[in-house]
Amino acid sequence: MFVPGQRWISTAEPELGLGTVLRVEGRGVQVLFAKAGVLRPYAVDSAPLVRAEFRPGQRVAGKGLAFLVERVEIREELLIYRGEGRELEEGQLDDEQSVSQADDRLIGGRTDPVAHFELRLEGLKRRAAARRSPAWGLGxxxxxxxxxxxxxxxxxxxxxxxxxxxxxxxxxxxxxxxxxxxxxxxxxxxxxxxxxxxxxxxxxxxxxxxxxxxxxxxxxxxxxxxxxxxxxxxxxxxxxxxxxxxxxxxxxxxxxxxxxxxxxxxxxxxxxxxxxxxxxxxxxxxxxxxxxxxxxxxxxxxxxxxxxxxxxxxxxxxxxxxxxxxxxxxxxxxxxxxxxAFHNLSKIADRLLDGQALDDAQRATLHDAFAGDEPLLSLLSDTTRPEHARAILAALIDRHGTGRVMFRNRRASIGGFPKRLPVWHLLEAATLGEDGRQALLAEFHADIQQPAPALEIDYGADPRLEALVTLLDAYPQDKFLLICRSQAKVLALEEALRTRTGAGIARFHEGLGIVQRDRNAAYFAQPDGARLLLCSEIGSEGRNFQFAHRLVLWDLPLDPDLLEQRIGRLDRIGQKHDISIHILAVADSAQHVLARWYDEGVDAFRSSPADGRELLRRYGESLAQLAADHARGDDNRDQELEVLLAETRGSHEEMAELIREGRDHLLxxxxxxDLHADELQQAFTREDHDPTRDAFIQGLLERFGIHAEELGGKVLLLDPQYLSTDALPGFAEGPQAVTFAREVALAREELPLLRLDHPLVLGALDLALSSEQGNAAFLVDDALPPRTALLQAVYLLECVADRKLDAERFLPTQPVVVTVDTRLAERADFRPGDVGLRKAADRSIEVPRYRKFLTKLVPPMLERAEALAAERAQASIAEALAQATDTLDAELSRLIALRDVNPAISEAEIGTVAAERTALLSALPESRLRLDAVRFVVSPDFLALR
Missing domain, CATH: 3.40.50.10810 (Tandem AAA-ATPase domain)
Structure with missing residues (x-):
């Protein structure tokens, strides 16, 4: 039962601290985690919340008070804590309180298998490392x-x-x-x-x-x-x-x-x-x-x-x-x-990059640009010296007007793209009767409308079908992607091809559900799967089929951007083959006219024109009308078409030159x-080569009853037959195929790429760490000297701050592991022995039998462990503070320096970074420790002594 003013803890996000119930309406409850600046709505029936209740003997703090609780009272559904002559209502508690019950579970003998403790500890370490990474959320x-x-x-x-x-x-x-x-x-x-x-x-x-x-x-x-x-x-x-x-x-x-x-x-x-x-x-x-x-x-x-x-x-x-x-x-x-002005400076930059000398006019331009900056002006005497050219170029880049708000990369400078090879399949018009010509014209009119109207289609006698079958037979080892305007065309083509070819065919259109589309795409991607994938325009959007390199254009869109999108399914960075673009068209049809416009006017089959939309704006209406008239056999059609193609080609060349001349190299x-230019590249390089991550993820999922089966080709099948919870996403359709290999996930888009920030893995990790599972364990370690007992305490160092500060890039919630012996001495070098860990699953220890000595030994050992953990925590906090200070100071210095030469740097941007720095340097020292897990470790003879 939720009541405004009560304090609750999120088991999914314990780092948020204590939350306060603000409002209860119907089946919903709103909880404010004030220290973190987070307001969370929850459904009453399924909220991942536990009441923050403290028992006698525990310490509470709030309103500048701190005392041991002696008794707890309830007043109007709210808890009142009393002790040492003081009183605190639960609403007055600080947002940071230690609420762990791991020690109670250990003393009470309610322990978990040692493997669960090991998995929990590894999960805490991995989550902290992943959360600190600049690639968090993108892994x-x-x-x-x-x-x-x-x-x-x-x-x-x-x-x-x-x-x-x-x-x-x-x-x-x-x-x-x-x-x-x-x-x-x-x-x-x-x-x-x-x-x-x-x-x-x-x-x-x-x-x-x-x-x-x-x-x-x-x-x-x-x-x-x-x-x-x-x-x-x-x-x-x-x-x-x-x-x-x-x-x-x-x-x-x-x-x-x-x-x-x-x-x-x-x-x-x-x-x-x-x-x-x-x-x-x-x-x-x-x-x-x-x-x-x-x-x-x-x-x-x-x-x-x-x-x-x-x-x-x-x-x-x-x-x-x-x-x-x-x-x-x-x-x-x-x-x-x-x-x-920046256009002129960009031309100067090009000369500097090429090591060429500047002329007098260019030197004068730089004198004006660097007015008052004597160190830079002194470099203009000899700009051919590499160190001078680099310094001048860096200064020009810093001064660039739109460099802070605009990013523009060019295909020519990026490289890595395949060639586009148009292959014409021009069919004789004589193969069509009058009905066939009218059907083609009706199809053209439907294709250029937005959205395309419904059209009855029968491709049984269409000459393009025979050309398609011949093409499939000519390249029996290759896969073909055919993209056409609508779902209706996909279905009509499949029906017409059913009895004409033995090649495997898969469909891909908006009428299919996402899961079915994934299955069909996977069938096409398999080496022994479908050879032809029939795609509708909308159905293929956002998909990567670059394992194929033959594209069939059954029809053409009027919009050059849509054509580019079709070709872009194959023409991508990383494509290992040149792209063969097969254009199926009946001579002198409207489709043929449109194809010629793309080929001879826009050059869209060989390049990726940046002016396609502008050319469509200028000539689209005339093109559509001329294509329709041409198909009807109107007089003067050839002459008018040649004029249109020449005008389009002239405009295209003119605009291409304008774009080349106006290229802003400085931009x-x-x-x-930028200080952050290479962060992601370096982070992915580190994280994609973690040799133990995959085994950890499999072990984590197995803990919830998900069995992984190797399917080959770096693909695993996750079987949820024995799934122990309904809280994990991804198994509504049954077993799920996944991969840990990025290259496989890129080739087969139906396969999730498992990393720690994938919703399935993150959900499993959050479930594991928010539960009690593994937070108390008892281990007999064969490697310990006789008569030895140790307590391993795992504390979590948490910075409770406004989430928008992203404090976890400097200080993620991280485990602090401390081991002490019965003499309260630290055993900093202790690591459980392999033999003890291996035997742990087979050893049956009735831990409740040893409650008496656990009750006596654990509290003082835990108190000592907490003191040691606090010392380590301060060192971690100091390291995080130093990192945050260095990072944000460097960023502020860079922005302040840029502001003097670049008007795009606003006071608001500098102020935001400065405020963030102040808030972080205030929040990080307030980080707190919370006991998360404990493990009692003894030598084999220790139990006999008790």
Whole structure:
């Protein structure tokens, strides 16, 4: 029974300290953990809470008082502690109290197997090490360790808060970078509520990407969901029902009421994809831009994603920057002037990188840029000296205007991409009758609409089908990915192919559940599995099929970004083969015209054009009309098509040159100067090569009745047949195949990558450590000298602080293990002998028989152990303080130095880091010890002596 004012402890998060019941409503209870700055809602029936009750003989503290409890009274459902002539109500207790009962269990003879104690201790050590890592929250993410992505994510995730524009070229993984930032913010407690605002066509892609890659389950909001929440009758804002929310612009535009509710809900992090569609000018802003602007004003963290280069619309680029920092980017003309200046400086940087001498005009430009900085000006006399060039280049990078808010990587500079090889399968128009031509035209019209309308499809007589079968027969050892516009096409193709080929076929479309899609993708990934995977446009979003290198384009989307997304399923960093893009088209059909536009106008089959959207804006309407007219056989069709292709090609070459000329090398180099640039790369390098982690995880899961069976190829099957709890996620569908190998998880996206921060492993570890299991043990150690008894006490050193401070990167909750003997001397070098540990499972010891001497020996030994643990704790705290001071002082010094030369460094950013430093240096010394586990260890003859 919960009553406001009572004190409770979270068994899942004991490090939060004592919580206070604030409110009880219906089946819910709210508990405030004030010291940690955390408010938790719980369901009354399943809350992982235990009452903080202290018994006579225990010490309590609060209101500046501390005494041993002599008796406990109850007044209006609240506990009153009395002792030493003093009194404390439970509501007056300090948030930090020692509440362990491990010693009581040991003295009472209620001990666990020694193996449980060993597992608990190892779990505490591993959790502390993992939590300290910069990769915490990302270890189990199914991501390739791509340096530029890790660099962007590491830098952005360290910002307080992150307000950044991710502007990498298409195919370089902006979604992955954003996902890493989100996951890291959530894992460290810097963010709890995240909103993704997307075009409706990207909703499912993001949902799958975040779930499959980052184990983050977002809730997709639409009108139906909001109405269902409204009907619950509690009057709450429906957007406050979930912490992680995806909403699309179209839904909000159709319902001003929902848009206002969205604005009224509090958010910690806002993510907006395709930000280049947010239209703005100094005179007017689109409704979408206005909505994002209001959200950005009220939300600490903002991530915008765009693949459109700023050279294709500098006013639009300015509009995106002003969403991130409206004080810095307040005037378009000023921004354009600064951009021109940085463009000139970027050209100077290119010459410095190439070791070339600067001309007089460039030296004059640098004199103006470095005015008043005599040490830098002195270097301009000889810029060909490498050390001078490096120093000047570093100074230019530090001064870069958008280097703090914008990240842009280019495919050409990243490298590692395969070649794209278009292979045409042009079919004679004569093979089609009039009905066939009309069917193709109807299919084209359906394909270019958004969304595609329903269409009756029969591919039994389609000449493209025969070409597809021939292609499968020509390469019997290869796998083929075929992507088409809709689910209906996938089903029609499967039906038509059923009797035409013996090749294995798998389906992948939005009509299938996630589990079935995973199974079909796994069937395609197996060496002896399906050779052809039929995918719909939406069904394939967010998937990686780079183990294949042949893509079949049955049809083509009108949007160049969608075409790039199709090719991107195979054309990825790490692809070991060149990509063969097989284009199936009937000559002179509308599809053929569209394919020629992509090939001859945009060059989209051989490269990844950055101007695709702009070309579509200019020529899309004319292209669609001309393709339809061409298919009908209208006069002058060939001449008009050639004109359109020539105009498109000219515009493409012009914009490509504009982008090349406007390339901002300084911006690309800016990330390399950040203090956090290489943190993630180094952390993953350490953690992916832990030789004992996998065995620990298997042992942990076995403790809950989950048996692991080797399936081969670094894949294990986790069988929950004897699962002892319903609290572990991941087994709703029965046995679960998993892997510990990153390369296997990347090749087979249905396989979870198990690390300590995976929800399954983290849930198991939290369950194990929040329970009593393993916190009291009794060991007979054959390696001990005769007549020896030792007490091993495991204390937890915890820093109870606001989670947004992320104090655990410096001082995670960590075990302090102290061993003392019966003479109260420390045995710092004690380690249990292998023989004793091996025999422990077979030794049957009736510990309750020895309660008498345990009652006599344990209390003084434990008191001595606590004193020793306190000394060690102070050393750990001092080390954490030194690390926090050095880290944050270096960051502050860097920011203050940058502020003098870079207007993008705001006083608010410096103030946030300074406040964080002050709060951390105040919180860390307040860290406290809590007894977690004890083990009594005796020599074989000791029991006989008793």
């Amino acid at each position: 189990a993410a199914r991501i390739g360790l791509v340096p530029h992505q890790l660099r962007v994510a590491g830098i952005a995730a360290s910002r307080r808060p992150p307000r950044v524009l991710l502007a990498d070229e298409v195919g370089l993984g902006k979604t992955i970078e954003a996902g890493m930032i989100i996951a890291r913010q959530l894992a460290t407690g810097r963010a709890a509520r995240v909103l993704l605002l997307l075009p409706d066509t990207l909703v499912y892609q993001w949902f799958v990407e975040l779930l499959r890659r980052f184990n983050l389950s977002f809730a997709i909001y639409d009108e139906e969901r909001c109405e269902a929440l409204d009907q619950s009758g509690d009057g709450r804002n429906p957007f406050e029902d979930e912490q992680l929310v995806i909403a699309d612009f179209s839904f909000l535009e159709q319902s001003p009421k929902r848009a206002q509710q969205l604005l009224a809900a509090p958010w910690d992090l806002l993510v907006v994809d395709e930000a280049h569609h947010l239209a703005w000018s100094p005179d007017v802003a689109s409704p979408r831009y206005t909505l994002v602007e209001k959200l950005a004003e009220a939300t600490p963290g903002v991530i915008l994603l765009t693949a459109t280069p700023e050279q294709l619309g500098r006013s639009g680029h300015f509009a995106r920057l002003r969403l991130l920092d409206p004080q810095r980017y307040h005037d378009l003309d000023v921004y354009l002037s600064e951009a021109d 690309e180099l800016a990330a390399s100067r």
